Amino acid sequence: MLKVYGDHNSGNCYKVKLLLTQLAQSFQWVNVDILKQESRTPEYLEKNPNGKIPLLEIEPKVYLAESNAILHYLSEGTPLLPSDRLLHAQVLQWLFFEQYSHEPYIATARYIVRYLGSPPEYAKALAEKRAPGYAALDVMEGHLTSRPFFVGARYTIADIALYAYTHVAHEGGFELSRYKRVNGWLERVRNQPDHVPMEPLLVSERAKS
Amino acid sequence: MLKVYGDHNSGNCYKVKLLLTQLAQSFQWVNVDILKQESRTPEYLEKNPNGKIPLLEIEPKVYLAESNAILHYLSEGTPLLPSDRLLHAQVLQWLFFEQYSHEPYIATARYIVRYLGSPPEYAKALAEKRAPGYAALDVMEGHLTSRPFFVGARYTIADIALYAYTHVAHEGGFELSRYKRVNGWLERVRNQPDHVPMEPLLVSERAKS
Numbered sequence A, B: 001m002l003k004v005y006g007d008h009n010s011g012n013c014y015k016v017k018l019l020l021t022q023l024a025q026s027f028q029w030v031n032v033d034i035l036k037q038e039s040r041t042p043e044y045l046e047k048n049p050n051g052k053i054p055l056l057e058i059e060p061k062v063y064l065a066e067s068n069a070i071l072h073y074l075s076e077g078t079p080l081l082p083s084d085r086l087l088h089a090q091v092l093q094w095l096f097f098e099q100y101s102h103e104p105y106i107a108t109a110r111y112i113v114r115y116l117g118s119p120p121e122y123a124k125a126l127a128e129k130r131a132p133g134y135a136a137l138d139v140m141e142g143h144l145t146s147r148p149f150f151v152g153a154r155y156t157i158a159d160i161a162l163y164a165y166t167h168v169a170h171e172g173g174f175e176l177s178r179y180k181r182v183n184g185w186l187e188r189v190r191n192q193p194d195h196v197p198m199e200p201l202l203v204s205e206r207a208k209s
Helices: A011-022 A042-047 A065-073 A085-115 A120-146 A157-166 A180-190 A202-208 B011-022 B042-047 B066-073 B085-115 B120-128 B132-145 B157-166 B180-189 B202-209
Strands: A001-006 A027-031 A053-059 A060-064 B002-006 B027-031 B055-059 B062-065
Touching: A001 A011, A001 A065, A011 A065, A011 A085, A011 A157, A053 A065, A060 A065, A060 B085, A065 A157, A065 B085, A085 A120, A085 A157, A085 B066, A085 B085, A120 A157, A120 A180, A120 B202, A157 A180, A202 B002, B002 B011, B011 B066, B011 B085, B011 B157, B055 B066, B062 B066, B062 B157, B066 B085, B085 B132, B085 B157, B120 B132, B132 B157, B132 B180, B157 B180
Parallel strands: A001 A027, B002 B027
Antiparallel strands: A001 A053, A053 A060, B002 B055, B055 B062
C-alpha cells in the first residue's frame, strides 16, 4: 500500500491526501512533525536526503519527494491530468508557478504566523512576503477571469496544487476578499466530488509544541 | 518555428537553449533584458502575466512559461525524458527540487553578485542564501555518490535543469571545489554531444546598464 509521510496541517502534504482521496486510492499516513525536527532525523534523511515532506513511499524503500512531482505521478492516466500535450504542459507550468511564485510567499507567511506564532524576529521576513504573495494572487485572479479552472475546462492537479495554500492564505495574513474570481474558483474546488478539507490548524498546540 | 523569449545570461533561459540545441530543433531567440524591465512591459505581460523569462511561443500566440515545464514539454518522447513511470517521476522530482531548493539560493546569489553588482543593501539577503544553497549542493553531492547522472544511468533534462545554475554557482560566491562528485558530473554534462556553453556574463556591462 502507498505510504505518505506528512503533516496534516501542511498544504503540500494535504495536496497528496486530497488527490489520493479523490482517486479513491487507499494509503497509509505516517505523521512527521516538522516542528519537532522529525524530517531531519538520520532515519528520515535516509528516505529523503532533502529533509522535506511530503514523501511518497511507492513500494518498500522506493521513495518519491516533492509534492507536485507526487501529484503528477499519482494522477497520470486519470482525468485529473490531461493527456493532451499542450494541456499537460500547462498543468506543469502551474505546478512550477505554485512552487516558485506562490508557495514561498503564501505558505511561508502562514508558517511564520500559525506554526511559529509570528515571533518579532520574523516581522521583516513576513512583511517581505506580502508583495510577491499578492502578485501571485493577482496572476491567478487574472487567469481565472475567463476560465472556471486553471487548465482547460476541467478540475486538474493544477487546481489541487494551487488550492492547498490559497484557501488558507488568510491564515498568513493575506486578504482574500478582494479576489472575486479566486473565491469563486475556491468554491468550485470545494464542490468537487470526494473533496476533503485540510485538517484545522490548532494554533496554540503548534505554537506551544 | 519555436520562439524563445529569454536572456542569454540567465540559467533558466540557457536550459531551454541547451535542450533545443541537443534536440537539433531550430528556434528563434528574442532577447528580453530583465534589468531594463523588458519582462514587465504591457506587451510582455500579455504573453506571460507572471512577467518571467524564459517563455516559449509554441505557435503564434500560444505560450508556455516556467523553464522546467518547457524542458518537460520539449523533451517528451525523446531519450532526454525517460518514459518509464518511476524514472519520469524522479526527473520531475529533481526539476521541482531545482526550482524550490536550489535556484532561489544559487541563482539569486549570482543575480545579486553579477547582475546587481553586490550592492550593500543586499548583503544580508546574499548571506542568507549561503546555508540553503550549500544544503542543495550537499544533497546533489550525496545523490551523485553512486550515480553518473541524476536519474537512471543516462543524461536527462534533470541534468540540464541542475547544470544551468550549478556550473556558475561560483559566480554567486559558492565554493564548488569541495564538491568532488558534483564536479565530475558537471564535466560529464559538458561532454554530452552538442553541448553548448552559456554565454559569458559581461559583469561590467550588466552592472552598468
